[in-house]
Amino acid sequence: MPEYRTTSLAKALPATVPFVGPEAQERLLEKTFSARIGANENVFGPSANVTQVISEMAAQAWKYGDPEFFELRQALAEHYGVGPEHIMAGEGIDGLFGYLVRLFVGPADKVVTSAGAYPTFNFHVAGYGGELITVPYQDDHEDTEALIEAAKLHNPKLVYLANPDNPMGTWWESEVVEAMVEKMPRESLLVLDEAYGEFAPGGVMPSIDPSDNRVLRFRTFSKAYGLAGIRVGYAIGEPGLINEFNKIRNHFGLGCVAQAACVTALSDTLHLNSVVAGVREARESLYQIASDNGLEALASATNFVAIDCGRDGDFAKAVLDSLVAQGIFVRMPGVAPLNRCIRVSVGYPEDLALFATALPKALETAAR
Amino acid sequence: MPEYRTTSLAKALPATVPFVGPEAQERLLEKTFSARIGANENVFGPSANVTQVISEMAAQAWKYGDPEFFELRQALAEHYGVGPEHIMAGEGIDGLFGYLVRLFVGPADKVVTSAGAYPTFNFHVAGYGGELITVPYQDDHEDTEALIEAAKLHNPKLVYLANPDNPMGTWWESEVVEAMVEKMPRESLLVLDEAYGEFAPGGVMPSIDPSDNRVLRFRTFSKAYGLAGIRVGYAIGEPGLINEFNKIRNHFGLGCVAQAACVTALSDTLHLNSVVAGVREARESLYQIASDNGLEALASATNFVAIDCGRDGDFAKAVLDSLVAQGIFVRMPGVAPLNRCIRVSVGYPEDLALFATALPKALETAAR
Numbered sequence: 001m002p003e004y005r006t007t008s009l010a011k012a013l014p015a016t017v018p019f020v021g022p023e024a025q026e027r028l029l030e031k032t033f034s035a036r037i038g039a040n041e042n043v044f045g046p047s048a049n050v051t052q053v054i055s056e057m058a059a060q061a062w063k064y065g066d067p068e069f070f071e072l073r074q075a076l077a078e079h080y081g082v083g084p085e086h087i088m089a090g091e092g093i094d095g096l097f098g099y100l101v102r103l104f105v106g107p108a109d110k111v112v113t114s115a116g117a118y119p120t121f122n123f124h125v126a127g128y129g130g131e132l133i134t135v136p137y138q139d140d141h142e143d144t145e146a147l148i149e150a151a152k153l154h155n156p157k158l159v160y161l162a163n164p165d166n167p168m169g170t171w172w173e174s175e176v177v178e179a180m181v182e183k184m185p186r187e188s189l190l191v192l193d194e195a196y197g198e199f200a201p202g203g204v205m206p207s208i209d210p211s212d213n214r215v216l217r218f219r220t221f222s223k224a225y226g227l228a229g230i231r232v233g234y235a236i237g238e239p240g241l242i243n244e245f246n247k248i249r250n251h252f253g254l255g256c257v258a259q260a261a262c263v264t265a266l267s268d269t270l271h272l273n274s275v276v277a278g279v280r281e282a283r284e285s286l287y288q289i290a291s292d293n294g295l296e297a298l299a300s301a302t303n304f305v306a307i308d309c310g311r312d313g314d315f316a317k318a319v320l321d322s323l324v325a326q327g328i329f330v331r332m333p334g335v336a337p338l339n340r341c342i343r344v345s346v347g348y349p350e351d352l353a354l355f356a357t358a359l360p361k362a363l364e365t366a367a368r
Numbered sequence: 369m370p371e372y373r374t375t376s377l378a379k380a381l382p383a384t385v386p387f388v389g390p391e392a393q394e395r396l397l398e399k400t401f402s403a404r405i406g407a408n409e410n411v412f413g414p415s416a417n418v419t420q421v422i423s424e425m426a427a428q429a430w431k432y433g434d435p436e437f438f439e440l441r442q443a444l445a446e447h448y449g450v451g452p453e454h455i456m457a458g459e460g461i462d463g464l465f466g467y468l469v470r471l472f473v474g475p476a477d478k479v480v481t482s483a484g485a486y487p488t489f490n491f492h493v494a495g496y497g498g499e500l501i502t503v504p505y506q507d508d509h510e511d512t513e514a515l516i517e518a519a520k521l522h523n524p525k526l527v528y529l530a531n532p533d534n535p536m537g538t539w540w541e542s543e544v545v546e547a548m549v550e551k552m553p554r555e556s557l558l559v560l561d562e563a564y565g566e567f568a569p570g571g572v573m574p575s576i577d578p579s580d581n582r583v584l585r586f587r588t589f590s591k592a593y594g595l596a597g598i599r600v601g602y603a604i605g606e607p608g609l610i611n612e613f614n615k616i617r618n619h620f621g622l623g624c625v626a627q628a629a630c631v632t633a634l635s636d637t638l639h640l641n642s643v644v645a646g647v648r649e650a651r652e653s654l655y656q657i658a659s660d661n662g663l664e665a666l667a668s669a670t671n672f673v674a675i676d677c678g679r680d681g682d683f684a685k686a687v688l689d690s691l692v693a694q695g696i697f698v699r700m701p702g703v704a705p706l707n708r709c710i711r712v713s714v715g716y717p718e719d720l721a722l723f724a725t726a727l728p729k730a731l732e733t734a735a736r
Contacts, residue, residue, distance in 0.1 A: 007472065061422065061595050062414065062595065064597065066392070070391060091463075103372075104378075120619075157373050229425070247378060251462075
């Protein structure tokens with residue numbers, strides 16, 4: 001490859017990236033997965049009202065989306081009881097993380113997260129030359145005390161917390177997160193990733209003043225609303241901080257089809273409730289499948305369950321490989337000791353039945 | 369607003385940005401535009417096959433899009449007779465420009481473009497701290513010779529050329545662009561924006577070796593394919609350069625709905641041809657409307673026509689303001705002497721009839 005005059009930062013970045021979709025695995029295996037329960041997608045999908053809006057909007061797809069996301073932000077504002085100036089939308093939480101990191105992090109700027117927490121956030125931090133400082137999970141929970149301690153020690157620009165957590169599915173009660181916000185050093189911003197917030201038990205999600213400048217919350221339509229395929233996330237926070245995104249974002253990045261779909265999704269409370277109930281039920285099934293195989297499943301507040309395979313990362317990887325070879329798409333945490341688990345997303349009963357059938361063989365294969 | 373620890377670069381960026389959609393104007397005017405012919409959208413829209421695919425994909429919208437865009441890149445590769453390793457897709461050309469500039473441009477790095485050329489490219493250059501060097505248009509064409517001279521003089525990382533041009537609609541024959549590629553200084557990359565390429569007369573689009581490392585071409589589904597509302601653009605170039613995008617892009621930024629829609633759009637040659645013919649016809653109508661009002665329209669190879677209002681930018685702005693007040697959404701170039709024109713996108717005959725009715729009054733109002 002010729003030498004391009006890219007920045008020294010770009011030259012230092014890895015040329016290969018860890019983003020492998022199930023489609024790439026399917027191409028490699030030369031077969032389609034029988035159960036797609038690895039990417040924490042929501043198999044229950046969007047509501048009928050939303051699919052209808054998408055259909056109706058198709059003929060309008062020649063129009064750019066409103067660059068201000070006016071109606072979507074208005075709908076979100078009403079949903080949360082805040083003003084629309086507290087809301088920014090973007091190309092998934094991932095896209096918004098890219099913008100946030102770009103706004104805050106330059107070479108050698110520090111960012112604190114947990115070892116094994118959301119890798120796409122780390123990808124962006126590395127992409128802007130930031131220095132990542134990690135603290136270990138504590139009993140499969142992100143350790144809010146340790147994160148605060150690290151923040152006090154290292155003076156990072158950003159501190160990341162997912163609640164509920166991915167990849168473990170664990171969560172903190174509202175008081176813990178609220179206390180963490182209170183303890184944040186003045187110089188650091190808490191990046192609160194609530195992608196799975198809608199799945200959490202009632203009362204778990206913290207109450208945070210939307211004008212609190214110590215924290216920025218992130219939510220998405222990709223999980224509970226079943227709209228990963230149109231990719232819309234949003235941030236809720238202090239208006240001055242929200243407005244910072246306008247300086248750099250891809251203003252026409254969200255099409256009119258996606259914006260309209262999300263407005264409708266938000267209004268469809270019955271569907272959301274039914275999805276959340278379905279997820280709760282499926283989690284119980286996953287707990288049961290784990291137990292039937294002599295394994296411990298971690299209690300989850302998300303649409304996935306981390307199942308402790310009872311040995312080390314190599315063993316869990318062997319279990320995962322066998323599941324994949326059997327046509328079951330699942331994933332696993334990338335860092336010890338979390339990687340003793342496999343991470344199984346909620347599916348329809350038939351998806352979980354396939355998993356239940358494949359798991360004993362996978363455990364047997366891995367144990368050889 | 370509290371002081372956030374954003375980067376010095378972010379602090380230096382303007383807090384207000386010029387991206388105002390027609391929806392914002394409609395909210396201000398408290399009425400809907402009767403004719404939406406300002407953003408170079410394609411009113412003829414996507415084909416029936418594409419709208420059907422979007423409808424069908426709605427129920428699949430719970431799945432993330434393939435982060436490798438395998439099928440879309442395969443389809444594009446076949447379309448252009450190149451390997452898929454020459455293709456990168458992204459969140460519109462705008463999104464890809466953001467990534468490209470990020471890869472190449474850091475503080476004080478130079479970029480050459482034409483004064484009045486595509487502002488979103490400039491937005492990204494400014495956003496990464498780059499220094500923009502502009503050369504004037506020559507007879508309403510981007511001046512390829514002057515761009516090359518500026519490149520030789522300033523040693524920029526990137527040189528921007530749109531062909532056909534936006535906002536003027538003018539174009540260069542293939543030989544001119546091919547000669548420009550040959551003359552590019554070794555240290556600079558030509559950013560060739562061909563967003564309107566499908567509308568250009570036969571033989572106009574240059575023949576460029578897809579492995580040529582002196583140039584990166586950009587195309588979109590937002591214009592001729594009528595899919596601005598799902599926002600997919602792509603780049604064609606040398607595989608090593610294409611792969612650079614993987615280091616930094618939002619890998620799951622294109623949903624499965626958009627990817628599937630684009631694959632179908634690409635196969636629908638009949639629809640594309642009919643759109644291109646409809647655009648050609650509508651351009652002739654716009655020429656005629658200009659002429660009927662004693663104005664000169666610039667010959668265009670795009671889906672819009674720049675109409676010279678015959679006086680200065682203030683006059684053209686007054687014409688535009690009156691058109692907008694009459695419910696006709698049009699835009700205009702931002703820089704003299706281009707801003708003596710208004711820019712009118714192609715519409716249906718009824719859109720153009722509304723414009724034809726409104727223009728005399730607008731000219732009269734402006735002349736007062």
